Amino acid sequence: MIITLFIVFFVLIIIGTPIAFALLISSTAAIYFFSHVPLLIVVQRVFTGLDVFALMAIPLFLFAGYLMTAIKISDKLIALASIFLGRYRGGLSLVTTGSSAVFGAISGSANATTAAIGSVMIPSMQKKGYDQAFSAAVVSSSGVLGLIVPPSITMVLFGVSAGVSIGGLFLNGIVPAIIIAAGIMIINYVISCRRGYGGEQPLDFSESMKVIKSSAVALAMPIIILGGIYAGIFTPTESAAVACAYGLLVGIFFYRNLTFTMMLEISKKTIKTTSVILFLIGSASVFTYVLASENVPRTLALFIIDLSDNPIVIMFLLLGLLLVLGTFLDNVAAVVLLTPTLMPVINFAGIDPMFFGVFMVIAVAVGQITPPVGLNLFIATNLTDRKLEEVVRASLPYFAFYVVLLSFFIIFPGLLTVF
Amino acid sequence: MKRLTQNLVSLLHYFTMILFLVMLFIVFMQVVLRYFVGSSISGSEEAARYILFFLVLLGASVCVYDKTHLSIEYFQDKLSELLKIISDLVISLSIIVTSLIFIIYGWELATRSMTQTTPSLQIPRGWIFMAFPVAGVLMFYFQIQHLVKIGRKEKIL
Numbered sequence: 001m002i003i004t005l006f007i008v009f010f011v012l013i014i015i016g017t018p019i020a021f022a023l024l025i026s027s028t029a030a031i032y033f034f035s036h037v038p039l040l041i042v043v044q045r046v047f048t049g050l051d052v053f054a055l056m057a058i059p060l061f062l063f064a065g066y067l068m069t070a071i072k073i074s075d076k077l078i079a080l081a082s083i084f085l086g087r088y089r090g091g092l093s094l095v096t097t098g099s100s101a102v103f104g105a106i107s108g109s110a111n112a113t114t115a116a117i118g119s120v121m122i123p124s125m126q127k128k129g130y131d132q133a134f135s136a137a138v139v140s141s142s143g144v145l146g147l148i149v150p151p152s153i154t155m156v157l158f159g160v161s162a163g164v165s166i167g168g169l170f171l172n173g174i175v176p177a178i179i180i181a182a183g184i185m186i187i188n189y190v191i192s193c194r195r196g197y198g199g200e201q202p203l204d205f206s207e208s209m210k211v212i213k214s215s216a217v218a219l220a221m222p223i224i225i226l227g228g229i230y231a232g233i234f235t236p237t238e239s240a241a242v243a244c245a246y247g248l249l250v251g252i253f254f255y256r257n258l259t260f261t262m263m264l265e266i267s268k269k270t271i272k273t274t275s276v277i278l279f280l281i282g283s284a285s286v287f288t289y290v291l292a293s294e295n296v297p298r299t300l301a302l303f304i305i306d307l308s309d310n311p312i313v314i315m316f317l318l319l320g321l322l323l324v325l326g327t328f329l330d331n332v333a334a335v336v337l338l339t340p341t342l343m344p345v346i347n348f349a350g351i352d353p354m355f356f357g358v359f360m361v362i363a364v365a366v367g368q369i370t371p372p373v374g375l376n377l378f379i380a381t382n383l384t385d386r387k388l389e390e391v392v393r394a395s396l397p398y399f400a401f402y403v404v405l406l407s408f409f410i411i412f413p414g415l416l417t418v419f
Numbered sequence: 420m421k422r423l424t425q426n427l428v429s430l431l432h433y434f435t436m437i438l439f440l441v442m443l444f445i446v447f448m449q450v451v452l453r454y455f456v457g458s459s460i461s462g463s464e465e466a467a468r469y470i471l472f473f474l475v476l477l478g479a480s481v482c483v484y485d486k487t488h489l490s491i492e493y494f495q496d497k498l499s500e501l502l503k504i505i506s507d508l509v510i511s512l513s514i515i516v517t518s519l520i521f522i523i524y525g526w527e528l529a530t531r532s533m534t535q536t537t538p539s540l541q542i543p544r545g546w547i548f549m550a551f552p553v554a555g556v557l558m559f560y561f562q563i564q565h566l567v568k569i570g571r572k573e574k575i576l
Contacts, residue, residue, distance in 0.1 A: 021513050046551075047551075
């Protein structure tokens with residue numbers, strides 16, 4: 001039964017079937033041919049998979065993120081980052097990383113971050129004589145922060161699938177995000193020193209104050225979200241609703257550039273992305289039902305424990321698995337499919353699920369900058385006139401940094417569970 | 420036919436948009452009321468969940484129309500012409516079979532649970548499950564059209 005399930009699933013996936021339908025068809029086939037359970041279970045499982053209030057956070061955070069992108073928050077964050085980082089060597093590359101990190105606190109998507117920051121920063125870096133492959137590499141590897149800096153869609157998905165506190169995941173994402181941003185900036189700085197990229201002329205004091213004032217409204221959003229969750233004022237789902245309302249207020253009354261047509265466009269985009277993600281969750285819930293009814297997660301857990309019961313060895317095995325799958329699987333799909341299968345392993349090995357959640361979100365996010373299917377690389381490359389291969393080569397130091405850092409987190413798991 | 424499809428799609432766009440805005444309003448009001456009044460309207464959470472469920476199934480049907488469901492295109496792009504046609508047909512078939520499952524079993528689930536009511540809103544559960552046959556019919560309709568298009572392009576039909 002399980003072999004049929006996997007063969008049908010992988011064949012369908014490889015020929016390009018939408019993942020959600022591949023999940024539904026392979027599980028239906030497994031249930032129909034190998035069990036006496038009526039097929040009614042298929043629709044029942046899709047419903048129970050979706051009937052979860054915490055999932056409401058996904059459309060709400062998407063809406064808030066699209067809203068902030070539409071009202072050009074990215075420009076303000078770039079101006080803000082320029083005040084603090086622009087003057088150092090390789091200033092523009094540091095600004096890219098800094099503004100991506102802050103933009104990630106508003107949007108929960110790596111691709112949106114890459115597109116928003118890259119479309120401004122890549123042309124201005126070109127004007128200042130930066131190598132385009134290098135700037136594309138900086139933009140795409142900084143864009144990964146969009147998925148790691150809370151709020152993050154993949155963290156919501158992990159929290160729902162694994163039954164781990166979403167608020168906790170958000171808060172614990174802060175420390176690794178800061179470490180990653182700092183690490184990327186150090187690499188930018190070293191490369192820039194070697195290639196002789198200079199800094200920018202600093203703004204004078206009154207100019208700086210003006211920029212800080214106009215971006216403060218945007219910066220307040222992540223503070224409201226994370227502060228509200230930390231103080232226990234609202235749940236992550238509620239904080240998402242508050243973020244939407246705040247974004248609307250800022251767009252209509254403060255920046256005054258949000259039109260009705262834009263609103264319609266944003267809701268249309270939100271509905272599309274939400275349907276894709278949540279339909280996948282519903283379908284995955286049928287798939288995991290079949291896996292669970294055949295005891296697959298348990299068998300897998302026992303098999304891995306048999307290889308080694310040392311949590312560090314297990315984590316390195318899982319890191320390898322996540323990095324490999326991340327190269328061709330979208331991070332949403334990776335989290336939805338792997339979490340229910342891997343959780344028994346995590347529990348058996350006595351690994352903290354909170355730690356694993358933050359770790360997994362980072363590990364699959366790295367897939368955004370690895371070929372063949374690293375969407376961040378594609379987006380950034382399209383903004384330059386260079387070839388993908390050149391950008392991939394320029395991204396290698398950043399990829400290596402992510403892998404080394406993830407290994408470091410395995411050895412010092414406390415860094416991912418500070419809160 | 421083309422006209423009908425386009426009207427249907429824009430109707431679905433507007434309908435899901437209304438659902439989304441209502442849902443946004445409900446969740447936001449829930450926070451406001453809980454924070455300032457201390458209690459929220461009973462059944463509001465349930466309503467938001469069911470609206471989201473409808474929205475997802477209808478939205479997923481539109482995604483069948485414009486082919487925006489997540490898939491891995493990397494390997495398919497490397498296939499030969501003939502294999503590409505075959506894979507397109509297999510993909511269409513799996514979407515059509517899924518839509519039939521939604522129609523047949525979704526309808527069964529809905530009609531069976533018409534007598535049960537939801538915990539706080541007290542509406543028949545069957546009405547909520549009706550999203551399955553509706554989405555099934557829509558997915559079926561959209562995918563058949565893609566199939567006809569493939570057939571015309573390859574001069575099979």
